[in-house]
Amino acid sequence: MKPRLVPAVALAAALFTAPACVRLRFEQTNLQRPLPRATQELVAPGMSLAECLELLGAPNVVWEQPDGRLALAYAWSHSFGWGFAASVDVTRNANASFDFDDLSEDVYGLALFFDRDWTLVESQRGRLRELTALRARRRPNIFFPGASPTPPPQ
């Protein structure tokens, strides 16, 4: 091989083999669309659960609070970033279920809190993990055939 061809061949070899061992990755993920701000602002204490559902659609998360109260949340997420090497995940998994026990930092949302009669008492916006941090965790759903429903907390 002619000496002047050696650098070119080496460069070509590097370009062909590099993707197998080095990878630079940019990834962005949108999980659902944010609720329009104008729609969020229509939510007001005193509204019924049915009115809130009619206005906002189906929530992403529903959970029980003490004394038979109810909470639900609408969530959305946009994450992006660079990663180096194949083993680095730069965004959260594309899981649209927004598991109550596994809310990541970049999940934003609107949380609604209802009383025992399912009338809206309070609404909050922000990072959903913070909004739900001090709230009651959802009880596990365990059903036994023929058993009566779980009694409400005293």
Next chain:
Amino acid sequence: MHHRSALTGLGLALVALLTPGCFLSRNSVNVPLHAEKLAQLTPGVSTQAEVLASLGAPIDVVQLGFRTAWRYDYTVEKRAGLTLFVITLINTDVQQDRLWLFFDEKGVLAAAGSTIDADKAVYELPWTNEHAQK
């Protein structure tokens, strides 16, 4: 003449190298929710048995004291990507059809909320961000 054919060859080689680096993928989870079936559900009238007969088993059930909330959903994920040698660019959009049904102590539908957005999932160029939160 010699240079022109070399450039043409180089251009073809580049196209051949880059074309396999583009990809689109689509994944879905569960089955679509049909608006006509949702319209048949009537608060104050529909029972859990009727809902089961119409929609099948829910994805999730949340116990709310003696009351319950049932969840149905259908998720579509669309992903577009481009790989240029060592750089990979990916854009993923995930949208969902979702239905929550709230039942009273007697198992009668008290309230329902639905969102039909799964068909709004889009393939986007990796460097665009049309739907980020505002």
